[in-house]
Amino acid sequence: MRIVRVANFVMPRSGGLRTALRHLGAGYRAAGHDPVLIIPGPAHSDEDTDQGRVITLPGPLVPRMGGYRLLLDRARLSSTLKSLSPDRIEVSDRLTLRWLGRWARRHDVRSMMVSHESLAGLLRLFGPAPARRLGDLLNARTAADHDQIVCTTAWAAAEFERLGVPNLTRVPLGVDLDRFTPANRNPGLRSRWSAPDDVLLLHCGRLSPEKKPRRSLEALHHLRKAGVPAVLLVAGAGPLRSALQSEAADRNLPVRFLGHITDPAELAALLATVDVAIAPGPIETFGLAALETLASGTPVVVSSESALPEVIGSAGVAAPGEGPAYAEAVQTLLARPEATRRAAARTQAERFPWHASVAGFLDAHQATVAAPAGPL
Template sequence: MRIVRVANFVNPRSGGLRTALSHLGAGYLAAGHEPVLVVPGPAESDEVTEQGRVITLPGPLMPGMGGYRVLLDRGRLSSALHALRPDRLEVSDRSTLRWLGRWAKRREVPSMMVSHESLDGLLRLFGPGVGRRAGDLLNARTAAEHDQVVCTTRWAASEFARLGVRNLTRVPLGVDLERFTPANQDPAMRTRWCAAGDVLLLHCGRLSPEKRPRRSLEALAALRRSGVPAVLVVAGGGPMRSALQSEAADRGLPVRFLGHLTDQVKLSSLLATVDVAMAPGPIETFGLAALEALASGTPVVVSSESALPEVIGDAGVAAPGEGPAFAEAVRTLLSRPEPVRRSAARAQAELYPWDRSVAGFLAAHRVPTAATFQPFSESMR
């Protein structure tokens, strides 16, 4: 089968969507299919990669979005898809690319919309109940225009499930269990960022308002006020970095801002070396960075408002509220013996190998999968 995937808002260097697309494409290829990915970029290109063929079409930068581009030229994209003659169409953007469901129906091509974000969650950032009726209408249209809607967690699927959507399937994403492992722990890296006896915390993710990175600073402040000698490492860039650096300096908080880490070896070592990672975003629909920390043997504190409690299980703690609640969750994790909390983190991550995710997506596409894959997908009807 030729499975053509179209995605917007793909960071050219990193990010959860980029990671998911790469692993799924490689898995489709290994299963004997022909994956083709179409994404926006500064110029047109066409190359063969480890995840299959990747076609880049020119797309403009979105103002204030930190370098994200979108495919806005419908005529050009339609022509490219017509030339590709897909057997299946997989779409990863239900805002600007929802029209592709109608394109596929007219050509009798089965289509799938992968919901990587929560419209409910995004609207909730503007206040309780804001735009819920409009969100329900858009979600109903999305489901009607595609043969399948795939969500990665029950939390993410709930906004479709309450509408009685019948073509809804849950397929969790995965984690690279060979790249992210407790064996990457680096004592020399630890001494670089903190003193002996300190608690080393990590905030790993984009520094943007919807990710709530200030909660990590507040947690650090609360821990230090209570006598815990904590130090925070922040790996990631974004529009809030300058303000957060100034705030940390003004408050005398020991925060090490590393910026965006392009070195995957350094990132995997950092994830395995810290004591606790924090994922404070309230609208995360899966949380690949948190799962990578668990695979590295590092427990995670997450927002109880998000989908992450569903993913981390007992290997972390869900914090209700702001920074002080996250500080209390960190103390709860630190009260567990280190070997216990680290082995629990790794065991939880091992429930999410990429091959099961690939098999689940292929099952949702209703195409054959390799015999060695163990499908995991769940109808939400």
């Protein structure tokens, strides 16, 4: 069957959502279906890829969000969907694409909304008072407008379960266990950024307000204050980069800003080489970057406010609050024997193969598997 997926807030080159869409599309195709992805971009394009057909429709940039674009032309999107004659629609944006559930119902197409984030968490960025009330209202309408709601963690599902939503299912995302592996560890890369006795830390992700990257700098400050010879690598770009660079320089913190890493092999080597990674974002629903780090044999410190504690299990540590708690969590991980903590990280990641995610999504679509969906 033809499964048309529509997503907003997809970064041009990287990001967890882009990764998830690519692996799911490739899995749908391997299972004998016809996946089509519609995303926003600077101009129209239409190409065949390993994840199926990818159609880009013009969409404006979101101000001060570091490259995100939106599909706002409903007429053009509706016309495109109608021309595709989908059997299923899969939507990845609860804020601006909720209307597609009603479109699908009018055209007798089964629809799915995928929750890649906590709506209440996103709304809290604009003020805590109305977040829960407004979130409940929007979530109830979303559930009513779509045949299926898919959440990737229990944490994300909780805001729907509280409403008694009957059409809810949980399907974890996955990780590429062949690409991200401890075998990618590179001593030469390590010596480029740190002395032999240094503790090498990594913050990997967009440098934007909702990701709370300052917590990683604060953790570094408190670790060095405690006598830990830590060095922080920051891999990623975003609107806060200049401010973070200035802050690190003003505080004389050993932070190396690597920017967006375009070479997949270099990123995989980096994840396998550092001692501990920090993922401090409080509204992460699944955190593919953290899971890729675990697959690389590196433990992760995450925010206790996010969904990541249930993803990392005992292979990492969840930290509450701000920088001091993250510094303490890093020290907790470093106190474990290196071989033990690295093996535990890899073992935890192996619980999340992509082929299991593909099978779960197809089951939620009520789509049969026409061919074996092996490892992706």
